[in-house]
Amino acid sequence: MENYLYFRKLRPVTATAAFSGSGNATAAFSGVGVAANLDNINEIASLAVTSAGGAGTGHATVLFETTAVLPAPTYSSTALAIATGSVHYLNPADQALANSVITLDASSVTGGYDLASSDTVTITFKQGLETSFMYPVSALKGIVATDTDTTSLTFASILGNSTDDVVTIEHAAGKFEDICKLVNDACNAFPRDGRLVSVIDLGFGETTILGGDNPASITSFEYAPEGGAAGMAT
Amino acid sequence: MREENYLYFANNGGNSTDKDMAMFPASTFRGAVSISNTTAEFFFAPQDGTGTTANGVLLTFAAVADTTGATTANGTASGNPHVGDGIARSANTRLVMEKFAQLASGNRKNTTNFTVIKDLNTLPANEGPVSSSGISEVTAVAITID
Numbered sequence: 365m366e367n368y369l370y371f372r373k374l375r376p377v378t379a380t381a382a383f384s385g386s387g388n389a390t391a392a393f394s395g396v397g398v399a400a401n402l403d404n405i406n407e408i409a410s411l412a413v414t415s416a417g418g419a420g421t422g423h424a425t426v427l428f429e430t431t432a433v434l435p436a437p438t439y440s441s442t443a444l445a446i447a448t449g450s451v452h453y454l455n456p457a458d459q460a461l462a463n464s465v466i467t468l469d470a471s472s473v474t475g476g477y478d479l480a481s482s483d484t485v486t487i488t489f490k491q492g493l494e495t496s497f498m499y500p501v502s503a504l505k506g507i508v509a510t511d512t513d514t515t516s517l518t519f520a521s522i523l524g525n526s527t528d529d530v531v532t533i534e535h536a537a538g539k540f541e542d543i544c545k546l547v548n549d550a551c552n553a554f555p556r557d558g559r560l561v562s563v564i565d566l567g568f569g570e571t572t573i574l575g576g577d578n579p580a581s582i583t584s585f586e587y588a589p590e591g592g593a594a595g596m597a598t
Numbered sequence: 599m600r601e602e603n604y605l606y607f608a609n610n611g612g613n614s615t616d617k618d619m620a621m622f623p624a625s626t627f628r629g630a631v632s633i634s635n636t637t638a639e640f641f642f643a644p645q646d647g648t649g650t651t652a653n654g655v656l657l658t659f660a661a662v663a664d665t666t667g668a669t670t671a672n673g674t675a676s677g678n679p680h681v682g683d684g685i686a687r688s689a690n691t692r693l694v695m696e697k698f699a700q701l702a703s704g705n706r707k708n709t710t711n712f713t714v715i716k717d718l719n720t721l722p723a724n725e726g727p728v729s730s731s732g733i734s735e736v737t738a739v740a741i742t743i744d
Contacts, residue, residue, distance in 0.1 A: 370695060490635055491632060491691060492632065493633055493634065496632045496638075496692065496695075497629060497630060497632065498695050499628075500627055503628060503629060519629065520628065521628075522628050522631065523641065523651070524628065524651065529629075558702070560695055
């Protein structure tokens with residue numbers, strides 16, 4: 365019998381970034397995790413563009429819900445006048461996310477939008493690719509301090525590759541012993557059974573740490589299976 | 599003899615084609631990861647013995663709809679603040695993982711140790727573990743064995 369260690373990232377979480385000035389792309393979103401790990405559009409539940417000004421912003425195609433507006437509208441690339449401060453909701457599935465940067469489809473494409481100077485894009489991340497996971501205790505290879513306020517847990521690769529999977533925990537400075545005790549408690553929680561043990565659960569903005577307290581003041585963690593390369597067997 | 603628990607998966611493909619069914623020893627389980635808000639994949643050491651290409655079983659389940667505000671991903675439905683609305687809570691991700699853990703650890707003396715994680719086929723009644731359909735939240739099974 366062995367336990368299974370369960371982790372869940374901070375989701376949903378909302379973040380805003382401004383137009384980068386080129387490529388119809390935003391600057392990188394911050395506060396939602398390591399940029400290199402934010403590559404999958406299926407993590408985004410909603411996406412809203414706020415127009416910053418008049419000049420150069422009249423290029424949107426607006427996404428209508430055909431079940432709500434009758435007769436059903438057709439999309440058009442005709443420039444629309446976008447009022448300053450107005451908010452437009454785009455379908456995330458039509459856009460692209462790579463390295464924490466959103467690139468919108470151009471207005472010539474259905475569901476697209478041409479960003480202009482100082483426009484901002486607000487996205488909300490939901491549960492998606494690699495936002496929650498579990499490992500059997502036997503997959504844990506070890507723990508190492510990687511910075512004054514970060515500790516990394518190494519697990520045997522979930523795919524069996526030579527690159528281990530790493531969970532990097534952000535916590536208060538010097539709290540390494542608390543992290544090690546937390547993991548030890550999780551591994552040995554039910555020695556005669558074998559159960560799912562929630563080690564760190566940040567779902568829905570609630571910080572739930574095994575044991576109830578949070579002596580290490582854990583604030584977030586990152587998950588990098590296969591060295592950060594997203595994409596599983598399927 | 600080492601007590602082992604064997605985990606059984608079957609889709610609703612009629613037991614007629616390749617990878618309609620797979621069974622893995624619980625000890626070969628490597629971990630599970632959420633793939634989307636309605637899917638999670640469970641990985642096992644490969645059956646071919648290479649140890650390098652994992653076998654995966656993708657389980658699908660329902661998202662749990664958010665009941666507040668707008669209900670669509672693009673925020674166009676009526677409701678209160680749009681940003682953040684439409685988020686399915688994905689409560690079943692954890693629930694399915696938890697049930698898997700319980701079943702995978704279900705090895706007990708004087709039992710068959712044959713454990714159905716999910717069988718989507720029409721099953722005979724009153725035949726012990728063969729009659730079990732497994733985790734009720736799972737609606738689809740996709741088996742990848744390279």
